[in-house]
Amino acid sequence: GDQxxxxxxxxxxxxxxxxxxxxxxxGEEGRFCYSRCGNPTRNAYETALxxxxxxxFCTATASGMAATALVLELLTPGSHVLVMRGVxxxxxxxxxxxxxxxxxxxxxxxxxxxxxxxxxSIRDNTRMIWVETPTNPLxxxxxxxxxxxxxxxxxxxxxxxxxxxxKRLLIxxxxxxxxxxxxxxxxxxxxxxxxxxxxxxxxxSDMTGGALITADAAVAERLNFLKSSVGAIASPFEAYLALxxxxxxxxxxxRQCSNALKVAEFLQKHARIEEVHYPGLASHPQHELCKRxxxxxGAVVTVRLKGKDGVTDVEMMKRFxxxxxx
Numbered sequence: 051g052d053q054x055x056x057x058x059x060x061x062x063x064x065x066x067x068x069x070x071x072x073x074x075x076x077g078e079e080g081r082f083c084y085s086r087c088g089n090p091t092r093n094a095y096e097t098a099l100x101x102x103x104x105x106x107f108c109t110a111t112a113s114g115m116a117a118t119a120l121v122l123e124l125l126t127p128g129s130h131v132l133v134m135r136g137v138x139x140x141x142x143x144x145x146x147x148x149x150x151x152x153x154x155x156x157x158x159x160x161x162x163x164x165x166x167x168x169x170x171s172i173r174d175n176t177r178m179i180w181v182e183t184p185t186n187p188l189x190x191x192x193x194x195x196x197x198x199x200x201x202x203x204x205x206x207x208x209x210x211x212x213x214x215x216x217k218r219l220l221i222x223x224x225x226x227x228x229x230x231x232x233x234x235x236x237x238x239x240x241x242x243x244x245x246x247x248x249x250x251x252x253x254x255s256d257m258t259g260g261a262l263i264t265a266d267a268a269v270a271e272r273l274n275f276l277k278s279s280v281g282a283i284a285s286p287f288e289a290y291l292a293l294x295x296x297x298x299x300x301x302x303x304x305r306q307c308s309n310a311l312k313v314a315e316f317l318q319k320h321a322r323i324e325e326v327h328y329p330g331l332a333s334h335p336q337h338e339l340c341k342r343x344x345x346x347x348g349a350v351v352t353v354r355l356k357g358k359d360g361v362t363d364v365e366m367m368k369r370f371x372x373x374x375x376x
Contacts, residue, residue, distance in 0.1 A: 051098030063094035091286040095293040105263040107270035109277040110284035114246025117260030129177040138186040165200035182224040198239035231303040253295035306349035327352040
């Protein structure tokens with residue numbers, strides 16, 4: 051990314067809080083004009099994250115949900131969206147409680163690994179496929195390469211060569227739970243990557259942010275216009291914290307994912323655990339896909355507790371969480 055500091059040659063980009071920037075003259079714009087449209091600190095972070103994801107453009111937003119809301123602005127009212135079954139609850143809430151009302155979008159939830167069903171579900175007004183892999187919280191994977199190839203080959207799908215985005219079918223992947231360290235969806239043919247930077251990118255639980263990344267020039271041009279128009283941007287301070295987090299992303303992910311595998315292996319043998327959901331386990335039904343698509347099984351482990359006679363599921367979970375230490 052663009053990490054240089056033209057002012058003082060600092061080895062780490064400073065926090066530039068200015069809202070406006072001095073211009074050479076009337077009608078002559080400098081590199082930055084107004085911070086909603088572009089900011090040096092945010093630019094340093096965005097270019098670094100774009101490169102990490104294998105993209106050419108990134109826009110950093112105030113949260114992951116802001117990024118999700120922003121990418122839906124690429125669609126026209128009345129569009130149809132195919133969604134991976136079991137997506138994050140906040141995503142489902144935005145889709146069903148907000149955008150289905152304000153934009154008249156229609157969402158169909160299905161297993162995106164069943165590419166035959168996916169292709170059969172594509173309508174004339176289908177304009178986006180929303181992929182989440184691994185899903186939150188059950189960690190189901192989507193075979194991105196297989197999905198992209200099937201969708202691109204489908205006769206109903208507007209092709210990438212079409213510059214008018216209102217006529218294209220875009221594939222957007224929520225890469226929050228994996229991060230670019232584990233997988234790079236753009237390299238599998240996805241059009242857009244969405245992520246919540248509040249989790250692994252920031253890495254220290256002290257910032258909230260999101261991002262959209264693409265390598266498609268038409269998508270990048272439109273997103274750049276939309277983020278300035280809507281104003282769904284990350285503040286300079288949040289961008290600074292996220293950029294700081296990026297510096298240690300690889301080391302942190304390697305350790306966290308290694309620890310997660312050990313935890314999953316331990317819990318798999320525990321008498322009080324009914325199920326362990328972790329694609330890094332050899333026993334997981336999608337383990338081979340995990341090995342092909344991801345570097346590791348990720349840093350999240352999901353479990354289902356065994357029930358106990360006379361004790362409700364809620365009470366069992368309360369007992370479990372009460373004994374966790376932070």
